[in-house]
Amino acid sequence: MEEILRFTDVGYIYHTKRGETVAIKGLSFSVEKGEFVAIIGPSGCGKTTLLSLAAGLLAPSEGEVTRSGRCGYMLQKDELFPWRTIEKNILLPLEIKGKLQQEQKEHACSLAEKYGLSDYLQSYPSELSGGMRQRAALIRTLAADPDVLLLDEPFSALDYQTRLNVTKDVAHIIRSEQKTALLITHDISEAISLADRVLVLSSRPARVTHAHSLQFEEPDPLKRREKGEFSEWFELLWRELNG
Amino acid sequence: MKHKRYEISYSEEHLRFLKKRRLHVGVVWSLRVGILLLLIGFWELSTAVGWADAFLVSSPSRIVKTIAGLYQDGTLFYHIGTTLWETAAGFAISVVLGYGIALLLWWSETVRSVLEPYIVVLNALPKIALGPLIIIWFGTGSKAILFMTVIVGLIVAIMHMLTAFVSTDKNKLLLLRSMGANKWQILSKLVVPSSLASFISMLKVNVGMAWIGSIMGEYIVSRAGLGYLIVYGGQVFKLDLLMAATVILCFFAALMYFLVAMLEKLLVKNTEN
Numbered sequence: 001m002e003e004i005l006r007f008t009d010v011g012y013i014y015h016t017k018r019g020e021t022v023a024i025k026g027l028s029f030s031v032e033k034g035e036f037v038a039i040i041g042p043s044g045c046g047k048t049t050l051l052s053l054a055a056g057l058l059a060p061s062e063g064e065v066t067r068s069g070r071c072g073y074m075l076q077k078d079e080l081f082p083w084r085t086i087e088k089n090i091l092l093p094l095e096i097k098g099k100l101q102q103e104q105k106e107h108a109c110s111l112a113e114k115y116g117l118s119d120y121l122q123s124y125p126s127e128l129s130g131g132m133r134q135r136a137a138l139i140r141t142l143a144a145d146p147d148v149l150l151l152d153e154p155f156s157a158l159d160y161q162t163r164l165n166v167t168k169d170v171a172h173i174i175r176s177e178q179k180t181a182l183l184i185t186h187d188i189s190e191a192i193s194l195a196d197r198v199l200v201l202s203s204r205p206a207r208v209t210h211a212h213s214l215q216f217e218e219p220d221p222l223k224r225r226e227k228g229e230f231s232e233w234f235e236l237l238w239r240e241l242n243g
Numbered sequence: 244m245k246h247k248r249y250e251i252s253y254s255e256e257h258l259r260f261l262k263k264r265r266l267h268v269g270v271v272w273s274l275r276v277g278i279l280l281l282l283i284g285f286w287e288l289s290t291a292v293g294w295a296d297a298f299l300v301s302s303p304s305r306i307v308k309t310i311a312g313l314y315q316d317g318t319l320f321y322h323i324g325t326t327l328w329e330t331a332a333g334f335a336i337s338v339v340l341g342y343g344i345a346l347l348l349w350w351s352e353t354v355r356s357v358l359e360p361y362i363v364v365l366n367a368l369p370k371i372a373l374g375p376l377i378i379i380w381f382g383t384g385s386k387a388i389l390f391m392t393v394i395v396g397l398i399v400a401i402m403h404m405l406t407a408f409v410s411t412d413k414n415k416l417l418l419l420r421s422m423g424a425n426k427w428q429i430l431s432k433l434v435v436p437s438s439l440a441s442f443i444s445m446l447k448v449n450v451g452m453a454w455i456g457s458i459m460g461e462y463i464v465s466r467a468g469l470g471y472l473i474v475y476g477g478q479v480f481k482l483d484l485l486m487a488a489t490v491i492l493c494f495f496a497a498l499m500y501f502l503v504a505m506l507e508k509l510l511v512k513n514t515e516n
Contacts, residue, residue, distance in 0.1 A: 001374065004263070032485065052417075055421045057417070057420055057421060072421075073418055073421035073422075075414050075417070076414075077419060079412070079414050079415050079416070079435070080419050081432075081436070081437075083436045083437075092422070092432070093422045095432070096419065096422040096423060096424045096428055096432070097422070097423065145420065150421075174285070
């Protein structure tokens with residue numbers, strides 16, 4: 001398998017006027033092409049720092065982050081620009097890269113069409129429901145054709161009902177586009193319902209304490225929740241997270 | 244008027260609601276106009292009957308006569324034009340310059356930290372204290388008044404816009420940076436459009452500032468303008484002239500604010516989430 005992202009003994013220190021905080025120390029893991037990896041950790045363990053390191057927005061204080069290909073970021077809130085139409089929002093990453101060519105544009109629009117956004121292309125984000133907005137945010141991320149998707153608790157701002165639906169939605173889109181994804185969350189059940197592999201982080205300074213391959217036949221997150229293994233995994237991960 | 248066609252299909256309750264709304268708007272407007280008419284009427288009456296001395300408080304009819312007199316000797320539009328020009332030009336210059344300087348300060352954190360105390364002091368300084376200096380530097384013409392108008396509005400514009408630029412949504416910044424955006428792109432695609440609402444509110448504040456600047460300037464040095472008429476009217480005890488100029492001033496200040504409010508309706512459509 002081709003490796004897309006690798007953290008080798010990575011450490012990261014935050015510097016402020018009052019002193020320094022070791023957010024991450026001795027963190028190693030890798031993500032392979034086509035995998036859906038979830039990282040869970042206690043709150044405040046430096047999850048967002050980890051994603052910023054993965055995206056190359058921060059440079060590690062020690063160790064090495066290697067990345068083959070481009071990253072696409074998806075955040076807690078959809079962060080659609082309210083003054084742009086959905087179409088213009090989706091084309092934003094292409095605009096930034098300065099390659100708004102017809103071919104690329106068509107690819108983005110075909111994604112929007114494929115995943116049920118074609119009626120909303122000329123609408124503004126405020127006219128869409130929370131679930132639709134998060135879907136638009138995912139299409140925006142996919143428009144730049146990233147090699148790995150970095151998902152920073154992308155469902156946590158949604159209400160429970162919407163959240164289950166959007167999780168299913170996003171899982172379906174990511175799997176059918178055969179994308180590699182790295183999800184960071186504090187929600188154990190979300191990690192189990194989505195991922196092929198789950199990594200457990202310690203509290204600060206963060207490092208990987210446990211790693212599991214989940215052998216679900218079922219890619220649908222809602223159906224996974226009904227399986228017997230689901231609660232077993234939940235208990236195990238819950239203990240590891242608190243242990 | 245698009246919805247009027249469907250009004251038939253509304254429920255009884257909604258029709259009652261609409262009626263109540265219309266009634267409310269009607270009451271508010273009639274009270275607004277009523278208060279104005281009442282004030283003018285009472286003013287006129289009290290001077291006519293002799294409760295108040297028209298020499299000291301003037302009266303609506305004398306104000307109308309004064310304005311008509313100014314119109315007849317051809318100076319009315321000269322004075323209005325002078326003040327309007329000074330105010331509008333000062334407003335435009337302080338807004339454009341203030342926006343530009345705020346962008347510069349947003350761009351470089353170092354420049355921002357270095358200049359911060361200067362801006363704070365300039366903001367706190369009452370600009371009228373610079374009056375004598377301005378006369379010496381710029382003479383007693385329109386240039387001095389324009390300069391006064393610009394400095395009164397400039398610092399406010401800078402501080403207002405800088406606050407808006409600096410408080411740009413952190414997550415949206417992160418998102419753009421993860422897309423590989425450079426600083427120009429962050430500026431043009433996020434910082435400028437997301438600060439549009441602040442820009443409009445800055446314009447509203449600066450309309451007021453520009454009037455303060457131009458009238459204050461005319462108080463200090465001038466040979467024409469509404470501020471000049473007010474000062475002159477006060478000095479020679481022509482209260483009619485003073486009041487007439489003040490009424491005209493009210494009208495144009497309101498008009499300019501109204502124009503900015505129109506601009507707001509035109510520009511701000513989809514800024515809130």
